[in-house]
Amino acid sequence: MRRREFITLAGGAVAACSVVAQAQQPKKMPRIGVLWHAANADEEDVYLKVLTKAFNDLGYVEGKNIALIHRFPAEQPEQFRALARELVESKVDVLIAVTEFGAREIKLATTTIPTVVVLSADPVRVKLVESLARPGGNVTGLSLDE
Numbered sequence: 001m002r003r004r005e006f007i008t009l010a011g012g013a014v015a016a017c018s019v020v021a022q023a024q025q026p027k028k029m030p031r032i033g034v035l036w037h038a039a040n041a042d043e044e045d046v047y048l049k050v051l052t053k054a055f056n057d058l059g060y061v062e063g064k065n066i067a068l069i070h071r072f073p074a075e076q077p078e079q080f081r082a083l084a085r086e087l088v089e090s091k092v093d094v095l096i097a098v099t100e101f102g103a104r105e106i107k108l109a110t111t112t113i114p115t116v117v118v119l120s121a122d123p124v125r126v127k128l129v130e131s132l133a134r135p136g137g138n139v140t141g142l143s144l145d146e
Helices: 003-023 045-057 077-089 100-109
Strands: 031-035 067-071 094-097 115-120 139-143
Touching: 031 077, 031 100, 045 067, 067 077, 077 100, 094 100, 100 115, 100 139
Parallel strands: 031 067, 031 094, 094 115, 115 139
Antiparallel strands: none
């Protein structure tokens, strides 16, 4: 994934989080679950910094007025599934799926928590959304489909 695409998605995720944050009670800190693809934060360092900066640029500071809950599945299919369920069970306000595979696991785990997909080649084909014009459900994000 190219950095520019990730930055664009990070901005979309921040916008989605802003909507959720505004709908919350003033004292509740929004909790954003992020399902990465690598094994740890060091392996995701470049993208993790971009995501954190995007939130910071909009006034959301991790630990101050937003909580980012990161999960790293180490590119293991069973870990994606388990960690997607874990994030859903922790009752986060918004989910961010960095990969299409992660997005599919999140979609299986919840139909109610808003989910932002960083990038999907064809979200209709992989059944993340019903159509690009009317995605329906709780999933949104970036697509390479034209």
